[in-house]
Amino acid sequence: MSRISYQQQNFSVTDGQLSVHLHLLKDASQTLHFLHGNGFAVRTYDALLEGIVAQDNLMLQDAAGHGLSPAGEAFVGWERSSERFQSLLMQQRAEHDWSKVIGLGHSFGGCMTLLMSARQPDLFQKNVLLDPAFYPPEMIEQLMAQAQQGVSRKSLLVRQTERRRTHWQNAQEVVDSLRGRGAFVGWQERCLQDYVSASTHDNATGERELNCPPWLEAALFGSSPRSLWPALESINTPTFVLWGTATHEMFQTSYRLAQTLNPNLHFIEVQGDHCFMMQYPKETAELVRAIIDRGEEGVRALAHSDFIISYGG
Template identity: 35%
Template sequence: MTLLPWSHPSSAGFTLRGWHSAPSGKPLLHFIHGNGFCCRTYEPMLAQLAEHFDLWLCDMQGHGESEHGGAFVGWNRNAELAVEAFTAGRGIFGEVPRYACGHSFGGVLSSLILAEHPELFQRAVLLDPVLFPRRQLLLRHMLGWLLRNPMAEGARNRRRHWPDREAVFERFQGRGIFRGWETAALQAHIQHALRDEPGQGVVLRCEPGREAEVFESWPRGLWQALGRIRTSVRLIHGDHTYPFVRQSAARLAAANAHVSVEQLPGGHCFMQEHSQLTAQRVRAFLLAGE
């Protein structure tokens, strides 16, 4: 899979970057990654999808190749910046069918885009999107910083430097969020989500503080936006994902007839555990209308 870099000086004052495949006339797939990752973390799955789609991969603020950009500008603003960059760059692909896909944080951003720009994509797949329940969002809004946030605390305490990528592989393999990942998926993450730093070995591209800022914030008007989606959406979650993801998926499908739910084996990062199966299911749904 050959990817070409793109960059976009955003209206927020920082540069968004990412990758795209060479235009071939195939349908175009827009992809956004999960918090703390980058788009090329998902290369095993994306390489299989590239046989059927041209790819537009967007690294969000402070992730992957994109600039840190100061304070986190929020979920909704990042979704709009992704649209801004895509609108500026997608002309090279011509008028082909356009589809959206995103994982976790990226799945939520993709859903916000679908709600605000119903004409942009014909179909979409959300991979284990972290659709916070209404009650949790209300508590966050009312109590904010008084609530303990273990995910943010863990991110802020995350180690950032290692002597080399081999040391990172030894540390990550089979642990935490990386438990069960295919070797190729873990290698892709280590290759692209870290950068070489002279005198420091390798360093996480996404600063732990940025990852924590995402965990400490939430999308505005999420469930109102989800109710406005009129694009055909398949929400796929793992059978061992977070309970709230499964519950929110069922609630959304019951409330919005444009959304259907599918379950695959694995946890929150099931697409990194079963890249071939996930690519097959994503492709089957997106191209079902072709």
């Protein structure tokens, strides 16, 4: 059970609905906006968010098929997804008169935050991205070419995702079957429990069922953000990228390249893999909070901790 209280509501967007969780304070000086990774409903990150939020408003959005957001009939694409997130954020920003918003996101959500920020430079005052899904340029070109030619060459990741197990007898069986396996290696128990609570549900037959259908998760993995690299080159919002030292090699390649393109991008290598914030939620939250409050100075203050491996500035 989260220590943060939320108001949850589904809002209409182009081609569907998205679930939004709001934590609102009367005297908040800023709003934190958080987006999740593919396959992980946004409330999976409760342990992390509890450590980050202080006297802040908090807005969380679930992508299609995640949490309480309906899946729809097809994946709308990376760019359209970012536009839908941006539209709802702008609605809430206007309604609640938010003057300062910080962009946060993991993996897919980190990429979404970057695209939104590049599209509208005054949207976020600062971005903190956790192992964002930055596909290498050649991979994006290949996926785009295949899509234009109508060719479907599914990667191993896509094929594995399509075969993902979707049903269990109960919630405890989900926990037991996932603990220490695949993407869940090293997760703290609290984070694993939050995943099961937020990303699965009891269906009509009494079984525990995955919220995000494998076809949707696979469709996301098998497509790409065509505007990613132009966005990385043009973004002028201070953007901090935290990446796990054992993350996917293709992401490491992208981070090294991106670091040479734009002085507004700051890269911090930390302990863990692609889901380091589930392995080290307390340490991640402390670092994210330091960046929110103090930017580069906050990183330098923690640079000698065991969690931070390197900081390129």
